[in-house]
Amino acid sequence: MYNNIGLMTPRGSGTSGYVQKNLAHIKPTRKQDEFLKEIKAMKENVIQARKKANPDIILHEMKRDIELKKLTLQEELEARGIAEDEIKQRVQRLEEKLKDMLNKGEYQLDHVADTHVKTQRKEEQERKIGDAFGIDKEQFKPGTAFDFDAEEKTRLEKKVEREMRKAERLIQLKEQKKAEKKRLKELAQQEQQIKDAQEKDVKKEESRSRSRRKEKKSKKHKK
Numbered sequence: 001m002y003n004n005i006g007l008m009t010p011r012g013s014g015t016s017g018y019v020q021k022n023l024a025h026i027k028p029t030r031k032q033d034e035f036l037k038e039i040k041a042m043k044e045n046v047i048q049a050r051k052k053a054n055p056d057i058i059l060h061e062m063k064r065d066i067e068l069k070k071l072t073l074q075e076e077l078e079a080r081g082i083a084e085d086e087i088k089q090r091v092q093r094l095e096e097k098l099k100d101m102l103n104k105g106e107y108q109l110d111h112v113a114d115t116h117v118k119t120q121r122k123e124e125q126e127r128k129i130g131d132a133f134g135i136d137k138e139q140f141k142p143g144t145a146f147d148f149d150a151e152e153k154t155r156l157e158k159k160v161e162r163e164m165r166k167a168e169r170l171i172q173l174k175e176q177k178k179a180e181k182k183r184l185k186e187l188a189q190q191e192q193q194i195k196d197a198q199e200k201d202v203k204k205e206e207s208r209s210r211s212r213r214k215e216k217k218s219k220k221h222k223k
Contacts, residue, residue, distance in 0.1 A: 062107055066107075077091075
């Protein structure tokens with residue numbers, strides 16, 4: 001016993017009588033309240049959406065790149081000692097080719113140092129990924145994955161929508177069965193009418209034949 005902690009005597013306790021660490025003790029995990037607090041903080045501190053690329057700045061950067069390529073070509077040709085008229089023609093052909101690519105939307109910058117160009121390429125990459133996973137960018141909102149209330153509401157709305165579609169399909173099937181039953185009934189009535197008309201014709205024909213036989217017999221008796 002030490003500082004009023006421990007056993008008065010270790011006899012019969014199966015221990016040495018000294019204060020020891022409890023090796024069987026398990027530290028408690030995070031409580032649910034702490035977890036919910038962290039989730040709430042994540043929902044409140046949502047990462048702001050990245051600024052969109054400015055197409056005007058990107059177009060200006062592309063035009064600047066075209067002028068730079070023209071100047072580079074001109075300096076290379078001048079260094080090789082080519083005639084000035086030939087240099088102007090080649091530079092003009094290069095300019096026409098690059099501007100045609102720019103107008104068709106096929107021109108790509110060789111470098112990506114510009115922030116807007118990087119942003120545009122990142123947006124294109126995200127769009128492809130979104131299309132691959134079926135993510136609607138117009139309806140998607142950052143941080144909704146941690147909004148359990150909204151997730152539950154969305155789940156219930158989808159469930160109600162499925163039930164409504166199911167009910168509509170059942171109503172359509174019932175109407176189709178009803179229409180089919182009515183059609184079959186009309187066909188049966190038409191067949192019965194045709195059958196009745198045929199029987200009437202047969203009876204009329206039999207009555208006519210009987211009357212003819214009677215007339216023949218009466219004529220024989222008269223003779």
